[in-house]
Amino acid sequence: MPSIPSLSALRRGSRSTGELAPVPSPANNSVIVDCATYFDGVRQSSCERPDDAIARVRAHGSGFVWIGLKEPEMADMAEVATSFGLHELAVEDAINAYQRAKIEQYSSSLFVVIKTVKYVEHESALKAVEIVNSGEIMMFLGADFIVTVRHGDHSGLAGLRQDLERDPARLALGPAAVMHAIADRIVDQYLAVVESVEDDIDEMESLVFDPTAILRTEQIYLLKREVLELRRAIAPLSAPMRRLAEMPNVFVPPEIRTYMRDVEDHLQQVSERVMAFDEILTTLVNAVLAQVATRQNEDMRKISAWAAIALVPTAVAGIYGMNFDFMPELHWTFGYPLALVLIAGICVLLYRTLRKRGWL
Template sequence: MPVPTARAIVDCAVYVDGARLKGRFTHESALAEVRERGTGFVWVGLHDPDETQLADIAHTFGLHQLAVETASHKHHRPKLERYDDVLVLVLRTVSYVEHELHSVSEIVETGEIIVFTGPDFVVAVRHGEHSKLTEVRRALEHDPSQLALGPGAVLHAIADRVVDSYIEVTELIENDIDEMEEEVFTPRSAVTIESIYQLKREVVELRRAVNPLAVPLQMLSHKPDLPVPKEVRRYLRDVAEHHTTVAERINDFDDALSALISAALAKIGVQQNTDMRKISAWVAIAAVPTMVAGIYGMNFEHMPELHWTYGYPVVIGIVLLICLGLLISLRHHHWL
């Protein structure tokens, strides 16, 4: 049995001159109200709608079938598409997962937001449990002058919130990298290559979510033929600049982690060489009594020392002196 579309709708409101109209609306009644007034716009927010619910939304707002397919399938690359006077912006959201420094679990969690904007509506489809847009809506409702700019203002606010989340995540990851650097370059610290590799893999995932958004933001902020108000394009240019800064930081993270891996591997190699040198030193010391025992274990009949009263203690003493001399020499040269 199909699940009603209302189950997927987080919020649905009508805005006229930057103010939210009182009352509760379905997506159909909200659009009818706007078109009857001839002014204002509808903002519908959905969370993880199924194909039937999306089809209902598409029918009401006249969305193109290809645009609906984009919203129904997850893990798209960030992109901007235009269908006549409707813009479709796909954004990847990211969230930082708290973890121990040496953990090899997931560090960056990703989701998705697809924003449809038309002349009199905004439909925001969210996939994932983080990056809620409630705060974005509340902030805009407290700024009627911005909301009065129309659907483009909502598009900017969502893009700005997503890019701000990129900044927050990169700052937290930078702290992780700083801690790893301190540990790698601390003498006698336990270096865990697996945790560095895991963080590098998460940075790669973060880069795939963040970097492709550069082109859509440039298009929105610099192409005057797109149905975006001039004032909103100015705000979008600021978002694009912040995004560029984040993308550069992520590339720096990748380089830093590559250097950390090389340093950690070098440190492990030095530790292994030190261990092998110690083992070799003890083997050299153990070789002396082994050699003597081998000589006296050949069972020749005529060996002068065999019938000498002090032969045994003298041989043992010589072995101990040689071993002691080797021990002192090896310690002096820092092999032990």
């Protein structure tokens, strides 16, 4: 993977002019999904430049700026990082997707990474190729700003922003209220995905114990792999959410920490359900393998039983096929019919005995 230049490298590249390397104007940059300032929880005019927006807020002495970005490149983040004093290591993490859920605190901001998940609709768990799709939302939380960076098409925040703007009292609590609303919305999405995956597991469980169904272990392993992806998105988030809920933080007011406890509790419930899914699927795999072994044993018993029956005529025919003159009943008129009756009688007796014992 090619290395991505750090923010300091971009600064060094334009040291002669004393300015950052040229970046696209946020007003014309589709990477910036939305940008607005909020005073007393009420949205003001949209900001055209991040530095002007934060300067307006700090001159006013209250309020905050909320900027939403989608899959930015380093050049897109340069001006935002400079305006809000974001740490360059966190900026590089925000540009690179597939980060682990975490919280990192720097002097001027709190960096939060939360994985998002989406349930992929399908006709049946047996025909599904993908069940869970994941993305990321990253947040830079400061005293007077919040910058959200999302990766993935299903992690949009437009609806959430509109809901918050209809509740100025909640937005008046500051950027931490936005961070809580985002975390709460994502955990609610976890719950919806978990319930849908649970339906798939129930369907798979019914098929495993249906004697008329044909089920391969590959189909269960696919579902197990998707549950593992869901677990990787959810499980690492427990520790960061507990940290936000229990430990004092300069960027998270005490009243917001109270609400974060509720988010952490819901996340714990979802995590426990996902752990149970993994155990259930492991049990189903073992059940399918046991059924396969049982069917193989039954097949071998049937083959052995028919081989034992076939051995009788083979042995008698082999003995009388040696063409000796002096053999019992060789020249008797009824010798041949008697041999056939004897063979048939022994075969019928073996068949009834083996069937009575369940081999046939």
